[in-house]
Amino acid sequence: MSDAITGPQDGSALLPEADELYHPHSWWTRYVFSQDAKVIAIQYSGTALAIGFVALILSWLIRLQLGFPGLAAFIGPAEYYQLITMHGMIMVVYLLTAVFLGGFGNYLIPLMLGARDMVFPYLNMLSYWIYLLAVLVLVVSFFAPGGPTGAGWTLYPPQAILAGTPGQEWGIVLMLISLILFIAGFTMGGVNYIVTVLQARAPGMTLMRMPLTIWGIFTATILALLAFPALFVGAVMMLLDRLLGTSFFMPAILEAGQRLRYGGGSPILFQHLFWFFGHPEVYIVALPAFGIVSDLISTHARKNIFGYRMMVWAIVAIGALSFVVWAHHMYVSGMNPYFGFFFATTTLIIAIPTAIKVYNWVLTLWRGDIHLTVPMLFAIAFIVTFLNGGLTGLFLGNVVVDVPLSDTMFVVAHFHMVMGVAPILVIFGGIYHWYPKVTGRMLDARLGQVHFWITFIGAYAIFFPMHYLGLLGVPRRYYETAGLGFVPPSAQSLNAFISLVAFVVGAAQVVFLFNILRSLKHGAPAGGNPWHATTLEWQTPETPPPHGNWGPTLPVVYRWPYDYSVPGAPEDFLPQNQPDPAHAGAVP
């Protein structure tokens, strides 16, 4: 879009006639089948948060069973497996991935880069509708005969498609179809994000002037385009094993004394494919979170980000390394010990760029003018939580420590801290931060504080003790632990405590939902730039930005996105599109 644009004398860029945007003509094309990235972002986020609330309710039921076994008569072992499977799958794929890339990606990429829209708006719209279809197929599996699949979120064969597993009839088939649809839809969105970042940036927006949010989303999108094919292949092959009786993953198996017609397949092959997707998936979620947190901290501490270049390089390095660590999820699969050594080494190397990021966030806060706004609270909480989860990752990355901890609650505590709670805190922080731009109104800060403190302290009360359960040897995925000789009775009282906290934290999310809905009408008017932020999305002529974002002229970028507390500046910050005060109006 910016091809024909060079910065004219007045420091702005005109939209060439030939590039006139598609414009919506009716209510339907404006709000439903919209091709505007901002509307698509809201659709993505709304759908993802809706299905996320389903996952929240599932987690309540899981905790009900674990904390108070037998209290809910309708949760038997089969239902329990269905609960944990659907909770995990929804949270990782349909909520986190969709919100970060489909939601934040769609909203922020064009606005932060000074573009009018995504490069392929129609494809973008299609991406959302296919995502919605994937979510609907997933929801349908709850109502299918036999219920949703209970294979565990990793869907390991052979058990995923054998008769003893709940949802073997329809659940697993619908799950796999839903994943295939999700990947098809995501690919359309992903191609869009990459081309937009590469080609639709406003004049002057070099890569090294992009906000770290965009670096995170951009790199995560590349990871996703290279990781999802593995899940796609695995899903298609398992679908054929289930429906046509092929034996890609299925070894020779006896079931109830009968030899099934499967034979020769390799279950380990599925594990390789799944984790070739599964590990980059962690960073598909984490990298956008890293980026968003960097921007939140810099803005609300009124300080330039410490070590911008290091932050960019670290994002790229983490992205590259994330493709050579996948087998650390498979230490107990019987692999060659030398492979274990290799993958442990690569896993621990990732700690270096990650630690650089954590240090840089802390150093950005150091002597900053810290405003403890709600987004800032969530950002700081993310650093603490992510650090905690990262440190237990060092335990699990080492083969000898991982083997005894495998399949215990320690693993559950670790990944919930590092890729469950931590990114969710960023999503909340991001919503509190950008809601004023999306709606033109502020979210209520007091409700936000209530929401934050209950969520943050509650998440710790849930997952921190869980590490100790794991160290005691309490296994994960067990419907009940009563009668296990090695689990002391005190584990049950801890489980009951965790469950009680989980109910409170879940309920606190209703406060958040209420705040979002109430503030649409009753929130304080936000103005264009309530946080006094430098990045382009806060400099739009109108708030919320209309279709096309920028009015007749595109912005021109003169500086990096972190000019806060600038000496001599009229305010304490300089927006990216502001020429040097000393040379205002000069040709860039």
Add this chain to the structure above:
Amino acid sequence: MTLVLLYLAALAVLAARWLGQQHLADRPWLTAGSPHPLGVPTTRPSPARLGLGVFLASAGLLFALLVAAYAMRVPATAPVPLDPRLLWLTTSLLVGASLALHGARGAARRGREDEATAALGLAAAAGVGFLGGQALAWRALWEAGIAHQGPDAAAAFFCLITALHGLHILAGLVALAWVTARGALLPRPADLGPSIALCTLYWDALLAVWLVLFGLLFRTPWSGLIDALCRPG
């Protein structure tokens, strides 16, 4: 997995080369104004071409993973139970489609729109022929599989891989039909050059993927190379 890692390494080299030109060592906090000329380099690919390239990179990994899975699951001594002559025929049809598209591209560049449209039609016909040949192969395998009480691994992989490849071919045919119809039906056709160039890139990529798959699934002169890449040791 060697092939997958090599594929990723090749992408990484491309990405590193590109990143090397992006001034990643800049100190953006020191350079207000314009650190680099705002003018856009003239050699930049069109958004559609870049988007197609990104998609093909992703789809290429899909097929690389399938090849890796095949190598892990099926021993080299268990070839697909099919007469390879049929596959040589379909391969030549796919080569023909690519050649016709290159012809169409050249004709469009010279301004010979009639020639270009005819060549497009020829390419589409070759593509349909390719799919027809694959369908015959699937049918033969289906019947053989039922006769053997269940499909064997190599045959199942053949069907899976060629079906996924065939779906991509089908999408390519839709695109070709769209471009051909625009060339043939519109009274004053728009410049077909860029659209034909996109089709050519797509079909060339699918041809390359097919040659790898063909070499993997059957004994061809280049099978040794592919075995060396995906069955080390």
